[in-house]
Amino acid sequence: MQNENSTAVLLLSCPDKKGLVSEITHFIYEKGGNIIDLDEHVAPEEKFFSIRVAWDMNNFSVPASELNKTFGQLADKFNGKFEIRFLEEKSRVAVFVSRYDHCLYEILWRNSTGEYPFEIPLIVSNHEELKRLAEQYQIPFYYFPINKENKIEQEKKELELLSDYKIDTVVLARYMQILSPQFVEQYPNMIINIHHSFLPAFAGSEPYKQAYQRGVKIIGASSHYVTEKLDEGPIIEQDIIRISHKDSLKDLIHKGRDLERLVLARALIYHVEHRILVLGRKTIIFD
């Protein structure tokens, strides 16, 4: 990464104390950076400070390659957790799918626009149905059928593949398999799932059926980071749509589909634009 024409993004969180914004922005200013966007928040109950700052790296006196180290000295003083990213370094996203195509379609279209900072080096599936779609978009498609016996072994191969492709983000685009804890721990806060309900309502299987039987008046979809506990990871984005008694279970599935793909796409974009800070079970979205 060159400094020229590059935009740095700092995400930082730490216990609140006086002068944090001042010190951080002074650091950027004295090195010659021009802040484009800054969003800061102190949670009033938890007294916890969090910030996202994006700045123009042209004429910045610290080279991009040394920024982590240089800024780290300041962050140490705050007892802060931070990461620095460059928007021009596109995230490398592996999309995992099963048989449903709507979320994959959505992500392929977003990618095709060239407007978001990610690329899709490969698609992984436990079924063969969507191979044709992958080919249509000339993206390598890897088929790993999964059953109880081969699961750990297959996941190992998948992990190797992700490593070979230098993948940093995994998107489960209605992937109908539960990843093992061993897999998940390799990608902490880097695996994004879409669950087809308004979490925490209707976690687990067949959420539309659960919603239909309960008679809710609104259904939802939730995108979250995957953790060891099913459907309990930090929520990134949610959205809803109103339904009525006229909607059959099939109608719920159809309406929900439109939510799923938009919610997942929005979550992915927040992620690749480095707008998400994970604090415990919760996310902060700097939008």
Next chain:
Amino acid sequence: MQNENSTAVLLLSCPDKKGLVSEITHFIYEKGGNIIDLDEHVAPEEKFFSIRVAWDMNNFSVPASELNKTFGQLADKFNGKFEIRFLEEKSRVAVFVSRYDHCLYEILWRNSTGEYPFEIPLIVSNHEELKRLAEQYQIPFYYFPINKENKIEQEKKELELLSDYKIDTVVLARYMQILSPQFVEQYPNMIINIHHSFLPAFAGSEPYKQAYQRGVKIIGASSHYVTEKLDEGPIIEQDIIRISHKDSLKDLIHKGRDLERLVLARALIYHVEHRILVLGRKTIIFD
């Protein structure tokens, strides 16, 4: 109830079979009624028929007082469950409150407009705080402090009072007491509660705190009929509002308050306009 200037509403549900709409509308037509609004639905999976018809009673040949009996003969043929109401007979609503005033305010204001078919003969509370507000609107206020020991006894007195006042609908406007099964069974599908979450998420106590801790991106409110099982009765209406990490728990409570009062008010209006059919755990809302 006179036929003149009166509007009848039929709510009916039964197993589907051919000719139901035809027979029902023919009945109305041949007696001289003019249908103002008709909404009918057959659930495709359950093969269950449900209908709401409203018609003008002017020149209707069956007197309002005999309509139940006369129509009952037809309904028997369908094995149908039905009720017939007249919009001009206002529902008599008892409002139960504790300390929060926002839902009570909302209902008092709706009532003050004179535009909805209900009246509020009395307000019941387990606290004295809202007595002043009741007085402002010149509505009798009854104070029944409740504790473990006196609960059943106090509820008995409340039930007597409701009976004296010929109450047909009870609205729990953030009433912070759980009604006993004995109370609930006296008013089947006639007690409307507001729960301050997007049910079934965050049932039980302190839903905003639960929502805050879970880190959801959207909060909701749900109005439902009260059944024996807490927060599990048929849902009438729900709505939501988007929140962000900037919202403290207190902000959630404030934002949620605006949902609660609107959702409860809309549920109440559906109820008093006889737009709700309860089928098992679900409602059909003819809106």
Next chain:
Amino acid sequence: MQNENSTAVLLLSCPDKKGLVSEITHFIYEKGGNIIDLDEHVAPEEKFFSIRVAWDMNNFSVPASELNKTFGQLADKFNGKFEIRFLEEKSRVAVFVSRYDHCLYEILWRNSTGEYPFEIPLIVSNHEELKRLAEQYQIPFYYFPINKENKIEQEKKELELLSDYKIDTVVLARYMQILSPQFVEQYPNMIINIHHSFLPAFAGSEPYKQAYQRGVKIIGASSHYVTEKLDEGPIIEQDIIRISHKDSLKDLIHKGRDLERLVLARALIYHVEHRILVLGRKTIIFD
């Protein structure tokens, strides 16, 4: 069209009078039809009656081919305007596009699911950019460059093509040309446009720029039937999304894109499921 396994849809509107529902449903019942869905409404101010009825044609004693004539005798009595369609006869939709692909993508995906009653025999464009996408989906693509001089001539060729392909519905999927009145009058209430604003706000060109400059807090998209007057045809569907001062004009365009494709797709589906009745400048959507 065979009666067997077929579903008839009647859309009818006429001045209100007593007995309309009864007569219509009696007609269906006595011929042996089973009503699946009925929605009826009388506008209280205009005293205008409108209805959509869908029924199962199995065992219906009037053949599908004669239904129009047979029912017409009844409709004449009401002074009613009606149409009868069969859900199994898929609408034949021509999609007109220019350079933007998002609406086309959406419609292609919907079509690919096989779940909606339409097919896309051809795509028409005044640019060549989206030819590749049409080929990917193996749909004939016709390129008609348009300028002031050749417009009428090119439209004639387009109309011939639509006629050859037996097209009944034209979708303008961000087609950046204004159709001539001569074209429009060939397809009354059969040309569906998507306008990228919340109509009637920001009609005409560059609605996002207009919205950005006006500083609205919410943007929208509107799908409507095309009439002679630009952006003034009957509105079929609208939706909105909240924006903030943080959104640049480009962000508005991106957010709006997600609205446009969903709103257009929903409008198209209402149309091909025969859920739309046009009354003057307004539509009734039986959803």
Next chain:
Amino acid sequence: MQNENSTAVLLLSCPDKKGLVSEITHFIYEKGGNIIDLDEHVAPEEKFFSIRVAWDMNNFSVPASELNKTFGQLADKFNGKFEIRFLEEKSRVAVFVSRYDHCLYEILWRNSTGEYPFEIPLIVSNHEELKRLAEQYQIPFYYFPINKENKIEQEKKELELLSDYKIDTVVLARYMQILSPQFVEQYPNMIINIHHSFLPAFAGSEPYKQAYQRGVKIIGASSHYVTEKLDEGPIIEQDIIRISHKDSLKDLIHKGRDLERLVLARALIYHVEHRILVLGRKTIIFD
């Protein structure tokens, strides 16, 4: 205003340049302030910088009374427009009404909660209907009937009254009179109106009727600062609700009423919490 237990809010806008956040936050830090909330934005096209910072004044070395002057020296360097407010100094709001009570009710209820930084020293009306409501809440009510002849004279009296009561904010809560330019210029960006449409659609009179006739599928309400040009001032907040063909004009008015009061209340709260920066025709809302 004492420094102790007080919270300062700075709103500032100026042409963008390097180091702005750094200088502002350094100023606060070196004087001993603890930043609670900071939101900053640079409009990418206009290259315009805007910021809202709130900080705890305990132990701040500059007295509240001198803060404007002291900070002004810094702001001069940026060529910036700014204001500094203290959340503990409640805004003094005059509510202007005519005959509709819903917006007044809403504001009275908000005020009664004691949770928002404003008070209502008086209510002004061109009708007498709402006097009773004002009395119920023990707020002085002033009746100024307005006609063409007496308008300027009556407005003068109103302005004197506002001055006597040290009013800083005027809320037009469905006040059915157009204020004269002379009145408006006395309260630049301090008069908040609610218009019952989704502006800029349906500006002017009878917006619900306009919406009904146009056949929109969604209606809205917009709160904005009043300027000389009717319904064209900077928009503060908007919201919408979905309608259908089943909604009569009266239903639109009822549904819209719920929007109006919430949208106006939210706008008022943004205003009294000093979350609004006006830039030309647009507002920045730091929420």
